Amino acid sequence: MNNDQLRLSATSYLVLGLIGLRGPSTPYDLKRAAGRSISYFWPFPHSQLYGEPARLAEAGLLNEEREDGGRRRVVYSLTDKGRETLSDWAKHPRGEAFEMRDMAVLQLFFSEFISEDELVALARDQVGVYQRRLEVYNEIEQHNNDKGRERRMAPLQLGVRMARVLVKFWEEVAQDPPPAPPTARAKRR
Secondary structure, three states: OOOEEEEOOOHHHHHHHHHHOOOOOOOHHHHHHHHOHHHHOOOOOOOOOHHHHHHHHHOOOEEEEHHHHOOOOOEEEEEHHHHHHHHHHHHOOOOOOOOOOOOOHHHOOHHHHHOOHHHHHHHHHHHHHHHHHHHHHHHHHOOOOOOOHHHHHHHHHHHHHHHHHHHHHHHHHHOOOOOOHHHHHHHHH
């Protein structure tokens, strides 16, 4: 398969990047590594980590080595072409804005269909969600402290800042819920 025909997705770069950082890995290794790192800021179906490495190996971006005995696992490693592809992708900005897909924000948008008490309950729940997320981020930060991973930890710092803003936002909604339009109040009577 030549590069003109090969379409690389975010998952493709995720696989190349994880293998580039970790070294030779099985799809299961990739799933575990993503669950402890990337999944906090880039949610995706982890099942994609089982098929994508084989596709990238077929394209010459990964080497594939099958164990002869035991569980006959398949271990993938980055080729020079894969490293070059990853590097080329990483150094070209995408020019895209942050995309937020948050179910609670969608519920807030449609909150005219719920009571003020229900809106306050939603907001309080979200405060708890993001406080727990901050606890997880703190554990990750403590675990990776002083390991020479400053660049990799930068997205964590962004996540911490965003979670703090979200805690403050939802606390404000809980303390002073936006009023429903008069038509929505009349419909609930």
